[in-house]
Amino acid sequence: MGFLSARDEEAVVKEFSRIAGPVTLTVFASGLGPESNAQTVALIKEVAALDDRISVAVLNPHIEREEAATYGVDVTPAVVVEGARDYGIRFFGIPAGYEFSNLIDSVVSVSSGEAGLGEDTTAALRGLTEDVVIKVFSTPT
Secondary structure, eight states, X not given: OOXXXXXXXXXXXXXXXXXXXXXXXXXXXXXXXXXXXXXXXHHHHHHHTTOTTXXXXXXXXXXXXXXXXXXXXXXXXXXXXXXXXXXXXXXXXXXXXXXXXXXXXXXXXXXXXXXOOOHHHHHHHHTOOSOOOOOOOOOOO
């Protein structure tokens, strides 16, 4: 049994109709970690199966240490969402529940390289003089 109901799949396929280019979902997971590692791999494969433009790579950070370091991944499970380039989008923990819609939106966004930001926001961001790391934490409580 999968994670997504038929209704969920239909909604995701509708969102994926907006995909503009190829997307790679790289999952870092380890058999030595929590059960959420296997669940994350299964969920990401299920999502990717809904559109041929999405590919999946599953890496073990204990074996593929260089790749994990390159992506800044030091915990599992982790999902890297990449389009034509790496925009720095990472999901730590299983991207289910509240995070699921953000995962789907991220896939669509990286496929085009467009963030969908307004002109004022884009202008303000151009004014930054150094890199900024933004971390968002989500919990149902």
